[in-house]
Amino acid sequence: MLSDMNSSYTNLHNRFISLMQQQQNQTTEHDHIVNGKAVEKGDGVVARKFMNGPAAEVDDQQEPEPCTPQNNHKEPDPDASELVQLLDRSQLPRLNPSNAADQANAEATMRKARVSVRARSEAHMINDGCQWRKYGQKMAKGNPCPRAYYRCTMALGCPVRKQVQRCAEDRSILITTYEGTHSHPLPPAAMPMASTTAAAATVLLSGSMSSADGVMNPNLLARILPNCSSSMATLSASAPFPTVTLDLTRDTTDNNGNSPSQFQLGQPQNFGSGQLPQVIAQALYNQSKFSGLQMSQDVGGSSQLHPTQQASSLSAAITADPNFTAALAAAISSIIGAAPPSNNNSNPNIINSATYNQ
């Protein structure tokens, strides 16, 4: 499985580099290419060309490298990071406002975007892998339970804060609200939650920015996090801060009877007292990788992952998901606005079927 996925990745990467070189040859405008990578201009033309290019042309350009144990282990994370950046660049025109004023607003929104996680827990705080220091507690209006304020203490000056409060209606539910971006590498135990909240925040922001009238696209979250039931995550643009709520208190089984735990292959389970239902967070974490969401450092720093962790996160995801190619195709299709691929490979515009079948 790993070999197949690695082969698919190598094939995609080589084709992308090949097309990049073609693009470089065809254009005389140097500001289209910086350091061998596409720069945002127009409408992500490089990524679109990559996705829509004829299969024959691509196949003539570069044969997939044979998959050997050597090149399995030789694939360094920087390559994955490069692909991640390229995919991410293709998303920039959609996520980045075109003028400075809009960009300033977007950055302000990034800082204020919040991700709220509802989980059943008897503990006073869920264990999300980070270290927190309590700096305040207040009684909130309409809730007999106090709200506690914590800031991240894993690094000096880390701006991430969270609020913890019990639900007024059901006190067995703990509501944890995260705000901000970690300015330091995260331990493995903190990756699932950090990545999940980062992905959810990006869903929120991309959804809010994709329509001028401020109306959320209700299908966006379901498309980007396809293994989450529609009732699991909700978006809110209500003041004062845009918030996305991940409800981990409900049954997360989807319409096909599949549980997100199918993404947990090879991952350690941990359901200790007071701990987050990590199987769900891990599923969101893995799925979010393929949507290109966690690689959002370039578009305003909404990711809670340190840049040095993003490449390794992708390779970890490759080893964790049994259907990498399909997930990648779905993610790319979401980036370029096409419908997700169906099982019968009926959409030739997304990726050539020979590669897709890998």
Next chain:
DNA sequence: CGATTTTGACCCGCGC
């Protein structure tokens, strides 16, 4: 003794 928690004071934005 340093780190963390507690808790009242303070600041600020918002609605009236």
Next chain:
DNA sequence: GCGCGGGTCAAAATCG
């Protein structure tokens, strides 16, 4: 301008 509520500060208390 005023009051309210959310959020933060910082001194005191507590913990290990």
